[in-house]
Amino acid sequence: MNIEKRVTELVEEKIADKPDLFLVEVKFHSNGKLVILVDxxxxxxxxxxxxxxxxxxxxxEEENVIDTAYNLEVSSPGLDTPLTLLRQYQKNIGRxxxxxxxxxTKREGKLxxxxxNAITIEEKIKEKGKKAEVIESVIPVEQITETKVLISFK
Incomplete structure (x- = not known):
């Protein structure tokens, strides 16, 4: 039995009546750590x-899915966790x-x-000797390798 697949089914079953909650990731590490990220x-x-x-x-435990000692960790993705789902992008519009x-290339902007298919960000483009321009850029999802939310402490 695939542990991650069974855990995914169990989480989906538990949050089925909570439409605002969604599963981000289930990962079973070789060191016995089972991590479930829900947002x-x-x-x-x-x-x-x-x-x-x-x-x-x-x-x-009931189904004896994992026959070795394991550590179960359920949490929300941390601020340093890259966005992976469309729903996470939509939740962070305005950030x-x-x-x-x-x-x-690295790019920064307001979502x-x-x-x-794509995300739209507002980014400042500064060319040498010119005033910075604010432009809207549409970036196809398949061109993005990693996205993180920037936290402002202003």
């Missing part, structure tokens, strides 16, 4: 993480992002829109 359109509280953890843990593209 919500309005964030996710510790109480929800605990409920998911209990549900998954109970069923994994500053840092992108890495397949061409190896204006996101769909399955």
């Amino acid at each position: 919500g359109d309005n964030g996710i509280g510790i109480d929800e993480c605990v409920k998911i953890s209990r549900h998954v843990g109970f069923h994994l 500053q992002l840092a992108l890495k593209t397949a061409a190896g 204006l829109a996101a769909d399955e």
Whole structure:
């Protein structure tokens, strides 16, 4: 049995009645650490993480899915976790992002829109000797290798 697949089913089952919550990732590491990342359109509280953890843990024990010692960790993606799902992009509209593209360039800008195919950011372009311009750029999703939310402490 595929552990990650079964855990995904268990999480989806537990959050089925909470349409604002969504599963981001399930990863079973070789050191026995089982990490479940769940997020919500309005964030996710510790109480929800605990409920998911209990549900998954109970069923994994009942079904004896993992036959070695393991550590179960349920949390929301940290600020340093790259965005992977369209829903995460949509949740972060209005925020500053840092992108890495397949061409190896780095770009920064305010996220204006996101769909399955592309995201739109507002970025400042500064050419030597000229005043900085603010332009809207549409970046195809397949050209993005990593996206992180930038946190401002202003």
